[in-house]
Amino acid sequence: MNYTLKENKKINEKYYYFKHKSGLDVFVIPKDLGTYYSVFGTKYGSIDRTFKKDTDKEFITVPDGIAHFLEHKLFENEDGVDTFSRYAEYGASANAYTSSDKTAYLFSCTENFKESLEILLDFVSHPYFTKQTVDKEQGIISQEIRMYEDNPNWRVYFNLLRALYHNHTVRIDTAGTVESISKITPEILYDCYNTFYNPGNMVLCVSGKTTPEEVEAVCDKVLKECVPVKIERKYEDEPATVCQKNITEKLEVAFPLFSIGIKDNDVPLSGKALMKKQAEHDIILEKIFSKSGDFYNRLYNEGLINNKFSCGYERGISFAFADISGESRDPEKLLSEVEKELSGYIENFDLLFSDEDFETVKRVVYSKNVQEWGSTEDIANIFMDFYFMDGDMLDYPDIVASITKQEVKECFMNTYKKDAIAMSVILPR
Amino acid sequence: MIREKISDRISLNISQTDKFKTNFLSIFFSVPLEYENATEYALLPKVLLRGSGNYPDMKSINRRMDQLYGANMSGVVLKRGERQVIGFMSGCLCNKYAFEKIDILKGLTDLINDLLFNPNLCNGAFLQSYVESEKKNHIDYIKSLKNNKNQYAVQRCREEMCKNEAYGISEYGSIEQTEKVTPESLYRAYKNFISVADIDVFFVGKCDKDVLTDDIKKMFSSLTGSRISFKPQIITSVSGVNTVTEEMNINQGKLTLGFRSGTTIYDEDYSAFSLFNEIFGGSPSSKLFMNVREKLSLCYYCSSSPEAHKGLLFVASGIEVENKEKAQQEILNQLEEIQNGNITDTEFDSAVKSLINAYSELDDDPYSLSLWYYGRFLAGNTDTPETAIQKIMSLTKEDVIKVSRNVVLDTVYFLKGVNV
Missing domain, CATH: 3.30.830.10 (Metalloenzyme, LuxS/M16 peptidase-like)
Incomplete structure (x- = not known):
């Protein structure tokens, strides 16, 4: 087998890539750390509600929350041995997560890496769903949903998605509702599984003291050659405008939480264009809203925000937005301050963003990304995240370093407009 | 270090x-x-x-x-x-x-x-x-x-x-x-x-x-003086279970059981207690996860966590309000199972391996590693992750059963979800 080696000498990192004969893309990122970390992911999340295989006649629409439900159910095996117990035999620590556009299965370990990797590939490749086990899971996931209903940070985030998007399925809660998951049956689970869990739609990212040879041998043992499946996904048309300027919900909180979103309609992007854009947004947000900036310090001194204030650029397959979140006694006033700040930059970008500041901000963003290469967990997960967007984590620090101020300015002018802003607020009851 | x-x-x-x-x-x-x-x-x-x-x-x-x-x-x-x-x-x-x-x-x-x-x-x-x-x-x-x-x-x-x-x-x-x-x-x-x-x-x-x-x-050159002499205050006996219920306008009930664990990080048998906790509710292969969640489907999370310096143990879970008694009973049953010596070889081995893995991974997580060492230094415990692993490997089921018998329920706190 030929492995493709790619290196970034500046940050002293590299990876090996190979396409396994099953059709799976595999990335091995060697790291001289004691902890091995592997993540096996599929490009399938809560936004994939209507879809078909190329061999199917009709599109099907599945109950909300099914990608997440499927993630739970894969841990069950035909022989009745729970997957956690299988890992436990080798001491590995396992978990999984589902987001809007992907589902990921992972483990970390310090010994028995090959055995644990075999379990990972094996249980994800062998679905086993029965009516009885589906019913049982409904009780567990209902409690997970109830827990999130009481979680103000989650609610403020999801309400923001509902404010930003009219039709895009990202506005649906990842876990669905107690009602929607009650409609899930083993048959629908198999439909989803057979569509999205084929090697061509998946990736394996492994980081630790291992080699591509070692990883390939385990893949050979477990993964069969597969007929490629072509997936067609149907997403609703999404208008450029925000759906609602403001969504407010009352919960048991001490004082208001807010999340302000700036909808980015320049999607879907992939590959280098996407990474460039990510870097531009990272730089913009760092400049305008970071703790060393005028905005944060002025509002903190006025008591309008506290140190829970944060910002970030969120992007998934087919959606993207900037998110500014925190706690404030007066979210309305805060919103007008954000709008004022952004319009200030629209009028006087060059004046407000000096060349010296630009270089400093760039090095902060660059440094954060370089430091992500310190943990096998961060590496494998971030690597997968970039992969699903046809990006490459290894290129990212250089892309940040190469961004020009003019590019950042254009990105800012195109996106940070007043009518792209929506706000979600959680008020005390 | x-x-x-x-x-x-x-x-x-x-x-x-x-x-x-x-x-x-x-x-x-x-x-x-x-x-x-x-x-x-x-x-x-x-x-x-x-x-x-x-x-x-x-x-x-x-x-x-x-x-x-x-x-x-x-x-x-x-x-x-x-x-x-x-x-x-x-x-x-x-x-x-x-x-x-x-x-x-x-x-x-x-x-x-x-x-x-x-x-x-x-x-x-x-x-x-x-x-x-x-x-x-x-x-x-x-x-x-x-x-x-x-x-x-x-x-x-x-x-x-x-x-x-x-x-x-x-x-x-x-x-x-x-x-x-x-x-x-x-x-x-x-x-x-x-x-x-x-x-x-x-x-x-x-x-x-x-x-x-x-x-x-x-x-620190201007600082003089010596270490504060410190004696932990440990309570090991309980006279009656204290039950507290509070209401809040939320969807899910939150049940917390507070135990006096009888073992602290100052003690020789702390490693046995760590292993007990792992078997009881410290991982997804623990008794609490396997029974309260997987078998009875009562919750999404149910886990135990010790306060090592004080000799406390808390079990936390989120449940439907009407399932409170059922969940509480099952949590206590699982504790009793261990106290009665009902630990399977698989449960024991899994817990041993899980702890060994957790200690081994510390080395790659600088903040956790610093806090881990610091917690032990405070208690005069000179373990390193390596010696902690050695100690775990030398333990038997009997060691675990012995420390489990010192665990007694002190307080049941229930945050009851109500729709006001």
Whole structure:
């Protein structure tokens, strides 16, 4: 087998890539750390509600929350041995997560890496769903949903998605509702599984003291050659405008939480264009809203925000937005301050963003990304995240370093407009 | 981790490695947890990080951090038994990844030195505007602890359980005490704090050991005195179960069971207790997860976590309100199972391997590693992750059953979801 080696000498990192004969893309990122970390992911999340295989006649629409439900159910095996117990035999620590556009299965370990990797590939490749086990899971996931209903940070985030998007399925809660998951049956689970869990739609990212040879041998043992499946996904048309300027919900909180979103309609992007854009947004947000900036310090001194204030650029397959979140006694006033700040930059970008500041901000963003290469967990997960967007984590620090101020300015002018802003607020009851 | 004594009450602990791209530096101050001081001590990191002599406001501090490639520093307030710990945890990029030749770590230690020992003062007190603003933030912080319902239910259980003990004092202090703080009183508290606190510094990363040691020595050169003598207050017997139910307008009920564990990190058999906890509710192959969640489908989470310095154990779960008795009964059943010696070989082996893995992974997580060592140093426990692994490997089921029999239920706290 030929492995493709790619290196970034500046940050002293590299990876090996190979396409396994099953059709799976595999990335091995060697790291001289004691902890091995592997993540096996599929490009399938809560936004994939209507879809078909190329061999199917009709599109099907599945109950909300099914990608997440499927993630739970894969841990069950035909022989009745729970997957956690299988890992436990080798001491590995396992978990999984589902987001809007992907589902990921992972483990970390310090010994028995090959055995644990075999379990990972094996249980994800062998679905086993029965009516009885589906019913049982409904009780567990209902409690997970109830827990999130009481979680103000989650609610403020999801309400923001509902404010930003009219039709895009990202506005649906990842876990669905107690009602929607009650409609899930083993048959629908198999439909989803057979569509999205084929090697061509998946990736394996492994980081630790291992080699591509070692990883390939385990893949050979477990993964069969597969007929490629072509997936067609149907997403609703999404208008450029925000759906609602403001969504407010009352919960048991001490004082208001807010999340302000700036909808980015320049999607879907992939590959280098996407990474460039990510870097531009990272730089913009760092400049305008970071703790060393005028905005944060002025509002903190006025008591309008506290140190829970944060910002970030969120992007998934087919959606993207900037998110500014925190706690404030007066979210309305805060919103007008954000709008004022952004319009200030629209009028006087060059004046407000000096060349010296630009270089400093760039090095902060660059440094954060370089430091992500310190943990096998961060590496494998971030690597997968970039992969699903046809990006490459290894290129990212250089892309940040190469961004020009003019590019950042254009990105800012195109996106940070007043009518792209929506706000979600959680008020005390 | 190599430990060196800088003075009677100051230690420097260094773990040299070049496997990270970040250098990690943590400074922990520990004092006895006392109602009259807790609030002001908890406020100190907040006020100190507002401004120093050379960096008079937050903006100038953060701009300096930016110049140092986005170095970061945050204040933490912890409780370890009847100790209040104020920590400053920081990290910065390793020099060799910078665009130019620069000593980032040196820049960071200089900045920390200024923040800790050269505060921004006015007429021999902290700046009134900073103190007033952080008082307000602190009160908000205490009030907003209830936002996280999972943690809040455990916190309330702990408070109810230990309300007549020093441990029951919140590490954040109280709202009433916060309101009384003045710039003068806080400065007096600061002077007192640095003159008595035990100080332990942890570094994980790549540095010139002599240079760092010199810098740390200089930083603390004005501090004299010796370690505070400390005796943990451990209660092992219980007279009757205390039941507390509170209502909140939420969807899910939060059940927390507070136990006296009978074993602390000061004890020889602490490793047996760690293993017991792992079997009981410490992992997804534990009895609580396998039974309360997987078998009975009562919850999404049900896990146990020890307070090692105080000899407490908390089991936390989120359930439907009407399932409270059923869940409580099952949790207690599972404890009884262990106490009666019903541990399968698989359960035992899984727990052993799970703990060994957790200790082995510590080495790759600098913050957790520092906190792990620090917790043990405080208790005079000289384990390293390697020796902790050796101890776990030498344990038998009987060792686990023995420590499990000391675990007794003290308090049942139920945060009952009601629709008002």
